[in-house]
Amino acid sequence: MSTVRTRPAGSAASSSGSSGRNPLAAVLRARELGIVVALAILVAYTTIANPRFLSAQSVRDILLGASILAVLAVGQTIVIVTRNIDLSVGSVLGLTAFAVGTVVQDNPGLPLPFALLLGMAIGGVCGMVNAVLVRYGQVPALVVTLGTLYMFRGVTYLWAGGQQITADELPRSFLSFANETLLGVPWLVLIALLVTVAAGVLLRNYRVGRELYAMGSNPEAAMLAGISVGRNLLGAFTVSGALAGLAGVLFAIRFGTIDAAAGTGDELEVVAAAVVGGVAVFGGSGTVWGAALGALLLTVIGNSLAVLDINQFWQNAIVGALILFAIGVDRLVAARTARALKKRNSHVR
Amino acid sequence: MTRQDATPLLEVRDVAKSFSAVAAVRGCSFPLYPGEVHALVGENGAGKSTIVKMLAGVHQPDTGTLLVSGEEAAFAGPADAKAAGIAVIYQEPTLFPDLSVAENIAMGRQPRGRFGAIDRGRVRREAAELFSRLGVRIDPERPARGLSIADQQIVEIAKAIGGSASVLIMDEPTAALSAVEVERLFAVVRTLRDEGAAVLFISHRFEEITELCERVTIMRDGAHVSTDLVRDLTVDEMVRRMVGRDLDALFPKQDVEPGAVVLEVEDLSREGVFRDVSFTVRAGEIVALAGLVGSGRSEVVQAVFGVDGRDSGAVRVNGKRVRPGDPRSAMAAGMALVPEDRRQQGLVMDLSIQRNVTLPRAGALARLGLLGGGGERREAGRWTERLRTRYGRLTDPVGTLSGGNQQKVVLAKWLSTSPRVLIVDEPTRGIDVGTKAEVHRLMSTLAAEGVAVLMVSSELPEVLGMADRVLVMREGRIAADIPRPRATEESIMFAAMGQEANT
Numbered sequence: 001m002s003t004v005r006t007r008p009a010g011s012a013a014s015s016s017g018s019s020g021r022n023p024l025a026a027v028l029r030a031r032e033l034g035i036v037v038a039l040a041i042l043v044a045y046t047t048i049a050n051p052r053f054l055s056a057q058s059v060r061d062i063l064l065g066a067s068i069l070a071v072l073a074v075g076q077t078i079v080i081v082t083r084n085i086d087l088s089v090g091s092v093l094g095l096t097a098f099a100v101g102t103v104v105q106d107n108p109g110l111p112l113p114f115a116l117l118l119g120m121a122i123g124g125v126c127g128m129v130n131a132v133l134v135r136y137g138q139v140p141a142l143v144v145t146l147g148t149l150y151m152f153r154g155v156t157y158l159w160a161g162g163q164q165i166t167a168d169e170l171p172r173s174f175l176s177f178a179n180e181t182l183l184g185v186p187w188l189v190l191i192a193l194l195v196t197v198a199a200g201v202l203l204r205n206y207r208v209g210r211e212l213y214a215m216g217s218n219p220e221a222a223m224l225a226g227i228s229v230g231r232n233l234l235g236a237f238t239v240s241g242a243l244a245g246l247a248g249v250l251f252a253i254r255f256g257t258i259d260a261a262a263g264t265g266d267e268l269e270v271v272a273a274a275v276v277g278g279v280a281v282f283g284g285s286g287t288v289w290g291a292a293l294g295a296l297l298l299t300v301i302g303n304s305l306a307v308l309d310i311n312q313f314w315q316n317a318i319v320g321a322l323i324l325f326a327i328g329v330d331r332l333v334a335a336r337t338a339r340a341l342k343k344r345n346s347h348v349r
Numbered sequence: 350m351t352r353q354d355a356t357p358l359l360e361v362r363d364v365a366k367s368f369s370a371v372a373a374v375r376g377c378s379f380p381l382y383p384g385e386v387h388a389l390v391g392e393n394g395a396g397k398s399t400i401v402k403m404l405a406g407v408h409q410p411d412t413g414t415l416l417v418s419g420e421e422a423a424f425a426g427p428a429d430a431k432a433a434g435i436a437v438i439y440q441e442p443t444l445f446p447d448l449s450v451a452e453n454i455a456m457g458r459q460p461r462g463r464f465g466a467i468d469r470g471r472v473r474r475e476a477a478e479l480f481s482r483l484g485v486r487i488d489p490e491r492p493a494r495g496l497s498i499a500d501q502q503i504v505e506i507a508k509a510i511g512g513s514a515s516v517l518i519m520d521e522p523t524a525a526l527s528a529v530e531v532e533r534l535f536a537v538v539r540t541l542r543d544e545g546a547a548v549l550f551i552s553h554r555f556e557e558i559t560e561l562c563e564r565v566t567i568m569r570d571g572a573h574v575s576t577d578l579v580r581d582l583t584v585d586e587m588v589r590r591m592v593g594r595d596l597d598a599l600f601p602k603q604d605v606e607p608g609a610v611v612l613e614v615e616d617l618s619r620e621g622v623f624r625d626v627s628f629t630v631r632a633g634e635i636v637a638l639a640g641l642v643g644s645g646r647s648e649v650v651q652a653v654f655g656v657d658g659r660d661s662g663a664v665r666v667n668g669k670r671v672r673p674g675d676p677r678s679a680m681a682a683g684m685a686l687v688p689e690d691r692r693q694q695g696l697v698m699d700l701s702i703q704r705n706v707t708l709p710r711a712g713a714l715a716r717l718g719l720l721g722g723g724g725e726r727r728e729a730g731r732w733t734e735r736l737r738t739r740y741g742r743l744t745d746p747v748g749t750l751s752g753g754n755q756q757k758v759v760l761a762k763w764l765s766t767s768p769r770v771l772i773v774d775e776p777t778r779g780i781d782v783g784t785k786a787e788v789h790r791l792m793s794t795l796a797a798e799g800v801a802v803l804m805v806s807s808e809l810p811e812v813l814g815m816a817d818r819v820l821v822m823r824e825g826r827i828a829a830d831i832p833r834p835r836a837t838e839e840s841i842m843f844a845a846m847g848q849e850a851n852t
Contacts, residue, residue, distance in 0.1 A: 205466040207459055214445045214456055221443035224405065225456055226428030284447035337495075 031278035031329075035293040039300060046304035053307045060186065062296075062303050064178065067192035068250050069295035072266065073273040074199045075243030077291040078236050080274055081203070083216040083283025084134065084141035086237060089244040089270055091152035092126045093263035096248030098156050101165040101258045108171040115174065116249050123245020124238045126152055131237035135230050149267065153260075160260035167256030178254045188250055192292070195243060199288045212236060216283020272319060273298050276326045297322075356419045358383050358547040359404070359435065359516045364413030366399050373399040377413075377573040379566045381516060381547040386538060388558040388579065389551045391568035391591055392753075392781035397551050399571075401520050404549075405437040406430030431457070436509030437518045440779070442501040446494035451476035453493050454508045479507040483537055499530035506537055510546075517541060518549040523557060524779045527642030527807060528842070535561055553781055554808070555584045567591055592783045602815055603793045608632035611801035612684075612770045614653055617662035622648045623825035626662070630770065630801040635792065637816035638805045640845045645825040646805045647689055650772045653803075654686040655679045666770055680709065683769035687759050687776060689805070695759040698748035702740055703729035705747045706761045732761035737787060753784030760791065771795060774805040789815060809838050821845050 046053045072089050079086045096119040103118060104110055126148070133144040167175060180187050203209035211232055215222040223229055252258050271281075277294025279286025298319060305315045357380035365375045374396040381387050391397050402408045404415065406424030415422050417433045424430045430437075444453050452459075455472045462468035476489035485503050487496070493504065502522055509517050519538075523531045538548055538561065550562055558565060559579055567574040567590045574590045612630040617623065623645040630636045638646045652659045658674040665671065666682040676686075688694035696705050706729040729743050736757040740750060747758055756776070763771065776792070777785045792815065796802050806812050812819055819836045821829040821844035829844035 201466070205469070207457070207461075207467060210448070210452060210456065210459065210467065213448060217445035217447040218443065221445060224407065224427050224437070224439070224443050226406075226426065226431045227457060228428070280447075284445065337492075 032287075032290050032293055034329075035277065035290070035297050039293075039297055042297075042300055042304055046307055050307050053304060058303065058307070062299055063186060063189050064254055065303070066296040066299040067186075067188045068247050068254065069266075069269065069273055069299055070192045070292040071195050071243050071247045071250065072270040073277070073291040073295040074196050074288045075240035075247075076270045076274050077277075077279050077286060077288045078199060078203070078212065079141070079240045080271075080279050080281060081216045081283055081286060082212050082233065082236050083219060084233070084236070085145060085271065085281070086127075086130060086141065086240045086244075087145040087267045087271075088126065088130060088148040088152055089240065089247075090263040090266035091149045091156070092123050092241055092244035093248040093251060093266060094260065095126065095152045095156045096122045096245040097252045097258045097262045098160055098165070098260060100249050101170065101252045104171060104174050104252075105165060105169050108173075112174065112177055116246060119245040119249035120242040121245070123248065124242035126245070127238040127241020128234065130241065131234040134237065135233050153264070157260045162260075164257060164259035165252075170252070170256055175253060175256050188254065191246070191250065195246070196288050196292045199239075203288060208232060208235065213284055217285075269298060269319075270295075272323055276322055278326070278330070280330065355383055357381055357416070358418060360416040360419075361400065361404070362414045362416060364400075364403060364410040364415070366403060366408060366411050372571050374403075374410075374568075374571045377568065377571075379573065379576045381549055383515070383545045383547055384542055385564060386542050386548040386550050386562045388562035388565040389549055389568065390553075390558065390565060390587065391574075392783050395568040395591070395781075396571040397568060398520065400568075401437060401439075401518055401549075401551070404430065404435055404516075404518055406435075428457075431512065431514075434513065434515040435518065436512060436514035436516070438502060438505040438509065438520065438522055440521045440524060442498065442505060444493040444496070444501055444504060447492060449490055450487055450493055450496070450504055451489035453504055454479060454489075454511050456508075458512055475511060476507065479511050482510075483507060483540075485533075498525040499527075499534070502526070502534060503537070506534075506541075510541065514546070516547045516549070518551075520551045521553065521779060522550075523552060523554065529641065531557070553779070553785075555587065556810070558587075559584070588782055591781070602635075602789075603797050605633040605797050605817075607634040607817065608799060611667055612653075612803065613663075613665040613668075614649075615663045615665070617649065617652060617659055617664070619648070619652060619657070619660050621825075623652075623822075626822075626825075626827055628820055628827065628830070630803050632769075632799045632801050633796050634817045635796050635802040635804060635815050637812040637819045638803065638822060639807075639809070639812050639819050639841050640822035640828075642807060644822040644845065646822050647774050649822070650686065650774055650803065650805055651688075653679075654684055654772060656686070680766065683767075685709075685763035685766055685768035685771050687763055687771070687773040689774035689778070691755055691759050695762075696747050696755060699746050701744045702733065702738075702747050702750070702758055703743040705758055706732055706765060708762060709766050728765060729761070732765050733758070736761050736764075736791065753780035756780050756788065757784070760788065764795070768800060770801045770803065772803045772805075775807065776804060777806075777808070777811060785811075809841060812836070812841065813838065 043053070052058060072093070076086055076089060099122055100115050100119045104115055130141070130145055130148055133139060133148070134141045137144065177187060182190055203212065211222070211227045214225065214227060215229055215232060219229070248263070251262060273294035274286065274291040275281060275294070276297060277286070277290030277292070279291055301318060302315055305318070359381040360379075362378050364377055366373050377396065377400060379387070389397050389400065399408065403410050406427045406429050409424065415424070422433055424433070445456070448456070451473045454476045459467040460471040460475070462471075473489050480487050480489065483503060483506065485500075487500055487503065493501070496504065506517070522534060526534065538550070542548055550558070552558055562579050564576060565579050565582065565587065566576040567587060569591060608631055610629045611632050614629070615627050617626040626649050628636070638649065640646050648657065651657045653664050655671065655674050655676045655678065663670055664673075666684060669682060671682050671684070672678040692698060697708070703725050707725045710728070726743060733740065733743070738754050738757040738761065740754060747755060750758065773792070777788055780788070789811070792802055792804070804815065813836055816836065817833050819831040819841055820827050821831065821841055823845055831840055831844070
């Protein structure tokens with residue numbers, strides 16, 4: 001075997017070294033940049049066609065809509081990076097919006113932070129139900145949350161029984177929160193930002209966050225590495241549920257009118273926002289920043305098409321095309337990265 | 350070097366483990382001392398993996414105890430085993446492809462700074478330090494995706510020593526490595542041993558055990574057979590204890606007078622992969638394709654079979670040209686390819702054994718386009734019996750079989766097509782001596798029946814034992830064509846490394 005060591009060292013050592021930065025991080029940054037560029041182009045084009053698009057009212061509308069969607073998308077991202085999915089968020093939003101709306105209706109003096117916390121608590125319990133079914137039922141999250149999607153919605157219909165809560169039944173202080181601002185920024189936007197930043201830091205800089213990525217990247221290895229898979233799963237679904245609950249309260253505040261159908265179909269828009277934002281549906285990669293930007297992009301598209309007076313049909317088609325485009329870009333980049341990484345491997349030979 | 354007087358770092362004492370009434374391990378005991386590399390050998394299914402999983406905390410022993418530094422220990426899960434200083438390097442790497450190499454190493458014990466947040470700079474620096482200590486160059490910032498198997502194992506080792514593990518358990522770490530990579534791995538393992546770690550080393554390759562290990566524990570059918578110093582045992586004795594009987598011969602090669610040329614490969618080239626590859630294989634001949642991993646051996650046979658395309662050159666079977674990039678045409682011409690990676694390329698893991706065996710002949714066995722049970726079952730039964738495959742029922746998913754038996758199913762699958770040219774890529778990788786000998790005997794029998802056999806193998810003893818002729822590849826070309834009488838370990842390695850006998 002001593003012959004092995006006499007190989008010329010030159011052929012063995014390619015200059016891989018520390019020359020390259022993490023290409024994956026570069027890709028993700030490129031993805032977020034791409035969304036920002038797409039946003040800028042879209043806003044510029046729409047504004048030229050119809051300057052009213054950048055009016056205060058229109059901007060506020062977009063931002064409030066995007067805030068609610070972003071809160072949902074952040075929660076969804078936390079679940080998706082673990083290679084799971086939470087399809088029940090639209091129903092959780094509807095359930096909490098109606099529940100909190102009813103409570104506020106009956107207790108007009110209830111402080112707003114308490115209403116927000118109540119919504120998160122209800123949503124959190126829904127999330128825990130999902131987590132327990134996924135973990136102990138050994139059923140894929142797709143199936144479990146599809147089931148709870150109908151279940152939570154059913155509970156809401158049963159409770160509401162066709163009645164709806166209208167804006168004049170809700171206390172003024174509750175509804176006016178939608179218009180209140182801090183330094184000119186609506187509170188709803190600040191809440192969405194706070195949620196995104198907190199989740200982003202947690203996922204990037206804390207052990208539990210990295211463990212969530214690890215679980216999605218290689219579930220078996222995560223188990224063997226001694227990661228508390230069950231506890232983390234419970235946490236992820238609970239957070240996703242709690243954020244859906246928060247979004248439900250924000251929904252009630254923004255629209256004032258709540259019926260049992262609130263948030264129907266939102267789950268798909270949320271998943272679309274995450275995917276467009278670069279969150280891989282097979283887990284292990286993607287950021288909440290991307291997901292939040294994806295939410296903003298989808299909201300802007302919806303609003304700009306309305307402003308441009310384009311048929312609703314086109315909005316759906318464009319969102320669909322965008323998702324396919326995003327996935328296509330991901331595949332392309334993944335293939336390129338894989339090839340680049342293989343080349344950098346060559347120092348073994 | 351072994352400090353036998355010291356307390357064992359880890360001791361397995363009379364453990365037993367059963368899975369639904371099947372005893373996987375019974376009454377197994379052995380100690381691991383600091384500063385020793387301890388081999389654990391046995392046929393597939395002898396219970397080695399179960400022992401590994403108990404030490405890793407994945408399974409809990411039914412009876413018996415594990416002692417860590419003399420103290421009884423019970424592992425409720427992998428986290429407990431890790432905390433006790435036991436690191437396991439599995440046969441299948443357990444890295445997180447989406448995370449950076451540095452993060453993979455630090456997972457679960459990331460250094461924390463302000464507000465309990467991970468100190469990312471230190472994670473990176475620590476990984477870089479570990480790599481320089483191991484003497485390898487891997488960028489800590491790159492994602493683990495795309496690392497070669499050898500590098501993945503180095504990262505696993507870095508993970509282990511980064512977590513200051515005192516016991517390192519390696520489950521067939523060399524199965525997918527080339528000779529150079531094995532040597533690098535061994536250098537690392539020796540360093541760890543000299544620093545006082547205990548290493549449990551599982552391998553099917555005896556030359557590695559004699560080279561690296563001080564003591565060897567032999568298991569058979571879940572039971573402990575013996576624990577001895579390696580230098581007190583001959584390889585024959587180890588084999589006898591493993592299989593519980595004498596193997597007639599490890600390489601039962603029959604002498605066959607080669608017949609007419611069956612497979613002809615002429616000037617085969619593919620840009621950047623291999624160039625001007627020409628050779629012939631006669632009926633009854635076993636030709637080995639040797640060389641380092643990455644020298645293009647597998648790529649050549651895949652191009653010959655048509656799985657991959659080729660830029661130029663011709664492949665003929667019995668003088669008839671085979672269309673490039675068309676495995677169906679190769680199969681029609683009488684070629685069969687047993688691929689290197691049986692899990693990915695050779696088998697459909699979720700399908701039944703019989704469906705897997707009859708897959709290439711599904712058309713011929715079907716009646717009115719439907720696959721009924723009868724013909725399929727008879728055909729599969731015939732071939733699995735001939736190969737002495739051990740299985741529960743023919744309808745069990747093939748994924749439930751042990752590695753050796755899976756390989757037999759792949760072989761059965763292709764042999765049922767009665768090939769004239771049989772191409773086997775690493776036919777005995779990761780399978781135990783008993784099954785190995787059976788696969789070798791089978792290849793030899795096939796050759797005697799007039800089949801032309803082309804074998805890619807990284808195991809020199811197998812190449813020397815089985816081949817009538819050895820083609821050595823280096824950097825995409827055939828560097829040497831060595832007939833059996835002149836083939837030695839040295840002549841093949843020299844040709845493979847590009848150094849003539851002047852070193």
